[in-house]
Amino acid sequence: KSDILKHIESKVAAGKKSLALLLDPDKLDTDSLHDRILAIKSLSVDYIFVGGSLISSDNFEFVINSLKQYSDLPVIIFPGNGMHIYENADAILLLQLISGRNPDFLIGQHVIAAPKLKRSNLEILPTGYMLVESGVATTVSYISNTTPLPANKPDIAACTAIAGEMLGLKLIYMDAGSGAQNPIKQEMIAAVKKNVGVPLIVGGGINTVEKAIAALEAGADVIVIGNAVEKDPGFLNEVAKAVQKFNISETA
């Protein structure tokens, strides 16, 4: 099994930030996937997340297999439900949707997925998933049938994350949802970071270098970029450089 959690934790302990690229199998052009994977190799991307709340294409396994074949980066499933499991990946974010009150995404899907996950070689990453209001209705909010956390309530976000950590979750993922109009506010990221010790992943609507840096400065340990790279592949290079620069200036 992979040791991705330890790797993330040791980077956080060393004060280093990381970049995760989210590949949504529904949004990818599979013809150019091979070239894209080769291009990613030359950039300082740390993790590849594969998934989304709704996967309607047949590309999920193909994307994972291609990544495993052509790159050495850790491939982590970002599942939308208990069906999104494929053991050729390295790990899976076992998401508990702690911002919501839908029992299906707090325990139901997990019970269904548990035997398959136990038989697999996937590293399980127990993750408190917090969906934050973003200005527009996101797919994840609709599909999960949950109300996102209000964007201007950092105290609710902090209490939710504290509860998640106390329940034993090893990562907190704050997400404004894919293609969010507004990324998560710095105040909210900072409030969560101040109150929990587990690594903090932040994503949703990060589509400029400035927004990426804002999330990192506020306390995100890992930032996730999806949509913006689909629209402009060159953005990945820009944001990877920004994360690198951030790490160098922090240690200097």
Ligand code: 1GP
């Ligand atoms: C969504 O956090 C991810 O779940 C990434 O969001 O596609 O908006 O970058 P974007």
